[in-house]
Amino acid sequence: xxxxxxxxxxxxxxxxxxxxxxxxxxxxxxxxxxxxxxxxxxxxxxxxxxxxxxxxxxxxxxxxxxxxxxxxxx
Amino acid sequence: xxxxxxxxxxxxxxxxxxxxxxxxxxxxxxxxxxxxxxxxxxxxxxxxxxxxxxxxxxxxxxxxxxxxxxxxxxxxxxxxxxxxxxxxxxxxxxxxxxxxxxxxxxxxxxxxxxxxxxxxxxxxxxxxxxxxxxxxxxxxxxxxxxxxx
Numbered sequence: 001x002x003x004x005x006x007x008x009x010x011x012x013x014x015x016x017x018x019x020x021x022x023x024x025x026x027x028x029x030x031x032x033x034x035x036x037x038x039x040x041x042x043x044x045x046x047x048x049x050x051x052x053x054x055x056x057x058x059x060x061x062x063x064x065x066x067x068x069x070x071x072x073x074x
Numbered sequence: 075x076x077x078x079x080x081x082x083x084x085x086x087x088x089x090x091x092x093x094x095x096x097x098x099x100x101x102x103x104x105x106x107x108x109x110x111x112x113x114x115x116x117x118x119x120x121x122x123x124x125x126x127x128x129x130x131x132x133x134x135x136x137x138x139x140x141x142x143x144x145x146x147x148x149x150x151x152x153x154x155x156x157x158x159x160x161x162x163x164x165x166x167x168x169x170x171x172x173x174x175x176x177x178x179x180x181x182x183x184x185x186x187x188x189x190x191x192x193x194x195x196x197x198x199x200x201x202x203x204x205x206x207x208x209x210x211x212x213x214x215x216x217x218x219x220x221x222x223x
Contacts, residue, residue, distance in 0.1 A: 031223045041221040 004064045005043075007036045010055050025050035080151070087147050090140060097136050104129050121184045128181035128188065132174045139170040156212040164206035171199035 011021060022032040027047060034040050035047075048059055055062075100107070104126055112122035142163040149160055178192035 027223060034221060035223045039221060040223045041218045043223050047223050 001069050002038075002066050004066050005035055005038050005040065006062055006064055007032075007051070010057055010061060011036075014055050016055070021051075021054060024054050083147055083151050087144070090143055090147065094140050097133060097140065100129065101133050104133075117185075124181060124184035128177055128184075131177045135170040135174045135177070139167050142166045142170070156209060156216045158213055161206060161210045161213055164202060164209055168199050168202040168206055171195050171202060175199060 011018070018032050018036065019029050022029040025032075025047065027050075035043065048062070051057075051062060052059060108122050108126050108129070111117075111125070112119065146160055146163045146167075149155070149157065149163075154160070172195075175192045175195035178188045178195060181188040182192065
């Protein structure tokens with residue numbers, strides 16, 4: 001069970017490089033890489049807002065809930 | 075003179091060095107010190123031998139503890155404070171204190187005042203363990219903060 005960041009997909013769609021995006025939203029390329037590789041433990045609203053603004057998308061386009069646990073019976 | 079964090083760490087390292095010297099002196103002079111002590115107290119030689127065994131066993135824990143504390147101070151000097159490595163070191167320090175407490179408790183059978191030393195070491199083990207728990211929580215919080223983008 002995890003939240004998957006689909007930043008690489010959106011970046012490919014918008015044809016924008018990591019360095020360029022990092023510069024535009026004001027974070028380091030290292031931090032963008034953490035986010036892109038699903039290593040991040042949390043994301044600030046300000047970062048999410050800047051990403052959505054630059055990529056012209058909704059938070060739901062960037063974040064996806066993956067439920068790999070077996071469903072509870074009931 | 076302005077007292078800085080670095081100087082405070084250096085002072086801690088000097089104190090640690092002094093304790094290492096004292097421990098080395100105790101290891102070297104244990105035989106004579108115990109000999110003098112048992113003659114002063116008119117104790118049988120068996121008790122002296124047991125006292126020596128207690129001192130040498132505690133010394134093993136002492137050296138391990140000093141080594142871990144030195145590593146902790148070295149890491150702090152490098153700016154690595156709330157790290158898993160330091161938590162492991164503190165855990166080891168706590169177990170060293172607990173080990174020394176257990177050895178002293180066994181030594182009570184031969185020399186009762188060792189009970190006070192055992193209690194002090196046990197109490198120290200408890201304090202260090204709680205500090206370890208604090209470091210563990212702080213390390214987890216730091217890790218979360220480091221991976222917050």
